[in-house]
Structures are given as C-alpha cells and as structure tokens.
Amino acid sequence: MTVRPDERLLDGHPMLPVRCRTCGAGVQARKASWQQTSVQWSAEAVRTCRERRASVPGEGPNGGVFPACEALHASITQAALDGELPVPDDPGPGPPGTTDP
Amino acid sequence: MTAAETERDGVRAIEAGAVPARFARGWHCLGLSDRFKDGRPHTVTAFGAKLVVFRSGDGRLNVLDAYCRHMGGDLSRGTVKGDEIACPFHDWRWGGDGRCKKIPYARRVPLRARTSAWTTMDQDGMLFVWNDPEGNPPPPGVTIPRIAGATRDDWTDWVWHETLVAANCREVMDNVVDMAHFFYVHYSFPTYFKNVFEGHVATQIMKGLSRPDARPPAKEGRPGMLGNTSVAAYHGPSFMIDDLTYHYEGMDIDCVLINCHYPVDANSFMLQSGIIVQRNERLGGAGAEEMAVRLGDFILKGFEQDVEIWKNKARIDNPLLCEEDGPVYQLRRWYEQFYVDAADVTPEMVERFEFELDTTRPVEAWQKEVEENLARRAAARSSARDSAGGGTA
Numbered sequence: 077m078t079v080r081p082d083e084r085l086l087d088g089h090p091m092l093p094v095r096c097r098t099c100g101a102g103v104q105a106r107k108a109s110w111q112q113t114s115v116q117w118s119a120e121a122v123r124t125c126r127e128r129r130a131s132v133p134g135e136g137p138n139g140g141v142f143p144a145c146e147a148l149h150a151s152i153t154q155a156a157l158d159g160e161l162p163v164p165d166d167p168g169p170g171p172p173g174t175t176d177p
Numbered sequence: 178m179t180a181a182e183t184e185r186d187g188v189r190a191i192e193a194g195a196v197p198a199r200f201a202r203g204w205h206c207l208g209l210s211d212r213f214k215d216g217r218p219h220t221v222t223a224f225g226a227k228l229v230v231f232r233s234g235d236g237r238l239n240v241l242d243a244y245c246r247h248m249g250g251d252l253s254r255g256t257v258k259g260d261e262i263a264c265p266f267h268d269w270r271w272g273g274d275g276r277c278k279k280i281p282y283a284r285r286v287p288l289r290a291r292t293s294a295w296t297t298m299d300q301d302g303m304l305f306v307w308n309d310p311e312g313n314p315p316p317p318g319v320t321i322p323r324i325a326g327a328t329r330d331d332w333t334d335w336v337w338h339e340t341l342v343a344a345n346c347r348e349v350m351d352n353v354v355d356m357a358h359f360f361y362v363h364y365s366f367p368t369y370f371k372n373v374f375e376g377h378v379a380t381q382i383m384k385g386l387s388r389p390d391a392r393p394p395a396k397e398g399r400p401g402m403l404g405n406t407s408v409a410a411y412h413g414p415s416f417m418i419d420d421l422t423y424h425y426e427g428m429d430i431d432c433v434l435i436n437c438h439y440p441v442d443a444n445s446f447m448l449q450s451g452i453i454v455q456r457n458e459r460l461g462g463a464g465a466e467e468m469a470v471r472l473g474d475f476i477l478k479g480f481e482q483d484v485e486i487w488k489n490k491a492r493i494d495n496p497l498l499c500e501e502d503g504p505v506y507q508l509r510r511w512y513e514q515f516y517v518d519a520a521d522v523t524p525e526m527v528e529r530f531e532f533e534l535d536t537t538r539p540v541e542a543w544q545k546e547v548e549e550n551l552a553r554r555a556a557a558r559s560s561a562r563d564s565a566g567g568g569t570a
Contacts, residue, residue, distance in 0.1 A: 079509060079510040080509075082505075083498070084500060109537070111537055112500065115531040118528055138409070143380075
C-alpha cells in the first residue's frame, strides 16, 4: 500500500515550521483550532529537545512513551497567538487565557 | 468509478488497493503461554501458514511450520519426543531451531533438512513469536515491555479471550486514532484524545466519562462509575498494552488491558484481549477477580461491536476526514513500516508525530445526545408506569 497524504493538510492549512523558544528544536506544526495541534518532529528535533533529553521513563509498561514537550507546546501556542501559525476562525473557544465573548 | 468520473461529477470514490501480500514484521502474541505447556503439540494458523507450537523436554516453547519437509505430514498431530517434535507420518524428529535432528530408520539426516522456525519469547504469561518475512532476528530495542502486574500477587491472573475476525487486521489498527467510534460504537464518552507515534510505538492517550444513558444506574451501595483514564500503546504492529484506570466514586481501579492479534491469513486475524486487575481494599476478597471477569466480558462485547462494523464495511484507503477525526493517514504511514523490508523503512514512517484532538465540539454534541437519550428513557419509563397503573385499576 502506498502511503497517502492527509487531505486536511491540502484543503486547509499545511504544516508550518515552528522553532522551540527554549531549545531551538525545529518542528512542523499545524492548528486546526485553538485546542487542536499536530506536531511533526524530525530525528534532529528529538535529539535537540531539552525536555526530551532530561525525561526519565515513567512507571508502567507504557512509561517509555514521552507524552509531550511543555516548552515546545508553549512555543506553538505563542506562534499561533503571534499569527505566525494560522488558526482558522471558528466559533469555538478562543486562545488560552482569553475569555469567550 | 474512475478518478476522472469522480472529478467530473464531484462524487467521492472509495479507493482500496489489494490487501498486503505479506505479514507484518514484529512480535505477535499467540495467547497465554500455559496452554501450550502440556507436553502436546498445538496447531496455530498464523501468517498464512499452519504452525506447530510445542514445549520441548528442555522446557522451551518452540514454533515451527507444521508441515514436515519429508512428505508433508502435519507435525501438530505428532508427538513431543524429548527436545523434538516427531512427525506422525514417519517419525522424523524436528528441533525447535527448525533442523531435523534424527530419522530413527535412517543412517543419516539428508542435506537441507531444515524448516521454518519462529523466534519465541515467553514473557508475563504470554507466548510471543517474532515474524519477519526477511528472516532476521528482532533488532535490539524492538521489545515488548514487561508488565509488572502480570507476575505480582496483588494483581489478578489474566482473563483472556480470543475472537476470529474475517477482515484484514488493518481494520483493528485504525481504532488507535478513531476517537468518535468510541462514542458511537462502544458507548463510551471521550473528553481528551491524543496520539503520539514514534519509532515502532503508537500511543493513544484518552480520558473519558461514563455514559449514564448506556449503562444501568449503579446498584444501591455500589459506587457509580465516573470515567476512565487510558494510556494505550502498540509496541509494534500487533500488541497493544493499555494502562487503564477506571474512576469510581471514592476509588480508582487499575487494570492492564491487552488488545492484540495475529494474522491468520490476509483476510482474517485472531483478535485477543487480556486483562488483569490490581487488588485493593475496596474490592476485597475475590472482588478483583470478579472485576477482571466482568471487564473481560465488557471488552469482549466491545470486540463484537467492532466486528459488526468490520464485517459489513468497505476497505478504504482514502478515508474522508473532518478536523475532529484523528490522524488516520499518519497512523497508516507509521503502520506501513512493518510491511516493507527493514532497509526500506523511511524516516517519515518512524519520526515522532503528535496529534492532539480538539474535543470541544464532540463533547458538546455528545452531551446533548446523552441528555436526549436520558430524557427519552425517563419518558418511556413513566409511560410504562402509567400503562401498568391503568391495567391494574
């Protein structure tokens, strides 16, 4: 089977480059709304990520899974707030820290 | 319908290529290992072949192609003799390494007397086989994590079920990213949903609420179920470990749920579930065992709900997605790594990808639906009461 592209990236916004404001790791990110986030890492970004390098495996059989980098998440949110990462207009809840009209 | 027609009339066509001709590279669980340890050969149909599973005299579990390379006898109908499986046809003896060790009536074993053997692993009560169409051993780091509760006294034994499903096993994989089906097919209520794919591991992190419209009210004196928190990860193409906590009023119940399968052939797979439950003071006595049995039945019901969909649905390579759907294409891109030669695995198949779903709109819609279902149920109950009252008056 050939791997097909996600049409949502063609019909809506594509993935765009975002750099972590803490460690400089470069990823591709996309927000379909303020609450939705897609992040495509590269092997280099994983190597660069400071939180990732400092993380220790958690408990349990899935403890080896690294759930998220807080600093990167904050950088993506900031990129969205700064308008570098477009977020489609919709009547859903706004960006974090704002009050709904 | 051709693609050209699709463009002309705007009708979306369902596209589906042939099911893969090979079976995934990776560890596959064949079930609880104890059932293979009775000193007799067992027949398992997997990876498009008939296999024999047997414990040799040295205590090891072995998996070989069941057909004897001599005259095609079925080794899984044979007898374990010492460290070897003896063919019922002419008593040729095959070792766990796949080599013919002895032919009692012959002076010498001929050249090329070797059959397919699968690398096995007996871990935490389960038998695993390594399948690799290229014949390589498992690379370092490609492992199944240990499950501490499986060997601890403060956890129950495994409650295990298996179900043969007449579909290609890709169908079960899509569930990793399919948040909405948990509401519509399994009557659960996801409120948080995130996927992380990295290397050979695909993870689903989900939090959910109990559905008051889909379960009877809690019995008097029994704590009501509030919801659950689940971190479920596929370690390779077929073995998912779900670290699952059910939240009840006043207590949590910790479980480990296994959701795994092995392909029988290109068009069917054996779907298996296993569950262990941690004992706690509130569960007391045999409470944890009862809970494990109840949850096992609940998971089995979930499988039946999935199977009902799978056996009637179309295979679809081009699902049409809304933004509230999960990363189906990225999951399939991850899954593809197990179907190509190791040298052909591309970075995009294994590089880390995260997808956090916006559950705002789904939660709004589902809250409304649950309320409507509850109102309908209340109305039906009160009208039943009225008519019962009318009958006796």
